[in-house]
Amino acid sequence: MGGTRVRIQCVVLASLVLAAGATGHGQDVKIATGAYAIDQAEQGKRVFEQNCANCHRTDLQGDRGPALVGDRFFSSWQAGPVGRLYAKIKESMPPGNRNLNMTEQDYISLVSYILQSNAFPPHKDDNPLTAGMLEELVVPSRKGEKSLGPPNFALVQVVGCLAQGPDRQWRLTKGSQPALTKDAPFTPQELQDGQKTALGTDTFVLHSVAPFKPETHQGQKGAARGLVYKSPTDSLISLTSLQVVDATCGS
Numbered sequence: 422m423g424g425t426r427v428r429i430q431c432v433v434l435a436s437l438v439l440a441a442g443a444t445g446h447g448q449d450v451k452i453a454t455g456a457y458a459i460d461q462a463e464q465g466k467r468v469f470e471q472n473c474a475n476c477h478r479t480d481l482q483g484d485r486g487p488a489l490v491g492d493r494f495f496s497s498w499q500a501g502p503v504g505r506l507y508a509k510i511k512e513s514m515p516p517g518n519r520n521l522n523m524t525e526q527d528y529i530s531l532v533s534y535i536l537q538s539n540a541f542p543p544h545k546d547d548n549p550l551t552a553g554m555l556e557e558l559v560v561p562s563r564k565g566e567k568s569l570g571p572p573n574f575a576l577v578q579v580v581g582c583l584a585q586g587p588d589r590q591w592r593l594t595k596g597s598q599p600a601l602t603k604d605a606p607f608t609p610q611e612l613q614d615g616q617k618t619a620l621g622t623d624t625f626v627l628h629s630v631a632p633f634k635p636e637t638h639q640g641q642k643g644a645a646r647g648l649v650y651k652s653p654t655d656s657l658i659s660l661t662s663l664q665v666v667d668a669t670c671g672s
Contacts, residue, residue: 452503452558453650455544457533462543465534468527476515481538486515490538495574500562504555507532525552540574540648540659542628571601577649578602579625579658580618582670583638591635593658595670596623599649607644607664615644615666625649626657633663642667 470479476486487493498506511528515521533550537543561573571577581596597618607615620642627635627645646662 452536452541453561455542455548456503456554456558457536457543457550458547459543460547461530461549462533462537464527465530465532465537468523468531469534472521472523473515473531481535489535494535494539495560495562498560501560502556503532503536503558503560506535506560507555529555542659571599571649573650574648575599576602576604576646576661577658578615578644578646579623579649580615580642580644580666581620581623581625583635583641583643583665585635585639591627591630593625593627593643593645595620596625596656597621598623599651602646604646604661607646607662612644612664612666615664616642618644618666620670623656626655627663628657628659630660630663633660635663638665640670641665642670 469477469481473486476484477489478484481489482491483489483493487497507528510531529550529552532555536550577599578601579593579596579599581593583591584594585591598621625645627647629647642665644662644664644666645658645660647658647660650657
């Protein structure tokens, strides 16, 4: 994988089909399975840098305006529809300057970029976010999560065996328990530690995996970093880093 590191700021949580009468939890999963097009988020980044970065910084970490990523984003917008965020931006941002000459699509692309920056994935078919979807998509809540491991949406590291299933999805099988980590390239020592890490029993579906060319590493032992989501029926990681630590993956 040659040190490939992609700062994909998006997380894929579950590949579930929503029933017509989905609950609020079902709506959370819907946003997690992909809600915008990649080009749309890229356009939103340009809009953000032109109109918003002066207050919120180019990394969205906040300055004169609040952070738009991470804990601050979730504490402000969790458990509510994306339409709340859209309305806030359109109706009151930036304070005192309403002459931005932005179109409806500019605002929607800006929301797409903020979603991407908070680890939500693009739509698997690259379908765009539309105005009609804004009230259907719910930002998941981080409150009340019951887990013996890291909370959902945390950046974690897992070691396991790279394998492609019959559904063509790539997985990390025999995965170790997720461990909190940092968003940084693997160090040589960390790769050595990964080689020694004992395999476990978890299986994680890997998303945003294509840039790491997994097809060349079938059956090898890998160390994966990314944003995790676990539920009673799904375990997923949206990758930010993936490195082979051993050419074979023992039992």
